[in-house]
Amino acid sequence: MTVQTVTLSQPTQEQPLLAVRDLQVAYGGIHAVQHANLQLLPGELVTLIGANGAGKTTTLKAITGLLPLRGGELHYAGRRLDTQPAWQRVTGGLVMVPEGRGVFARMSIDENLRLGAYLRRDAEIDADIESVYARFPRLKERHRQLAGNLSGGEQQMLAMGRALMARPRLLLLDEPSMGLSPVMVDRIFDVIREISAQGVGILLVEQNAQRALQIASRGYVMDAGCVTLEGPAQQLLDDPKVRAAYLGL
Secondary structure (H helix, E strand, C coil): CCCCCEECCCCCCCCCCEEEEEEEEEECCEEEEEEEEEEECCCCEEEEEECCCCCHHHHHHHHHCCCCCCEEEEEECCEECCCCCHHHHHHCCEEEECCCCCCCCCCEHHHHHHHHCCCCCCCCHHHHHHHHHHHCHHHHHCCCCEHHHCCHHHHHHHHHHHHHCCCCCEEEEECCCCCCCHHHHHHHHHHHHHHHHCCCEEEEECCCHHHHHHHCCEEEEEECCEEEEEEEHHHHHHCHHHHHHHCCC
């Protein structure tokens, strides 16, 4: 089944950093993503919103190579992406912070960060760790502590810091505010803005659709595995259907 996507404005002609074309992903006989299309320009912050089970996380996992495609194509930095293994996508600067953080609980904060740089062979890893600690002073204070003993917010900081250690060109964030206190949610969204301002492209999947649209430049709405609506974030915020279905307004 192909769903017609409603576009609220004309897309730019600039060469995209990421292009997802007719993406199809299935779990056995269940079609989780059906003919999805989206793109992200270099340095752009784009959000993908939708109800639970809409296919958002599945889309991210397909982009990163953690799930095989049933159909469609992925293009990154002008090259075909879906023919590359997951580790090679990381070396090309495509990095994901997974839902649930995925920190290595029995390793220290410092060890987790160094694993983020596992595929690097340059001499600036220590300097980048210090950069992460400057962004997240709490991690610096506890750098020898096991990651499994951290709070949810601290683990989210660590997961984002570990991803930054790979020097991403495109960062995929899956539900970064899930389960966090309001104060920590504010801090995480501030960090997302800071990373974006440094020129890193960000594809943000976030259940807090209002907060996500407030910081994004564009957005996509996913429903039952299909991208059904796309456009500038402010227009999506003002759209009555989006406000009723996803913003609780």
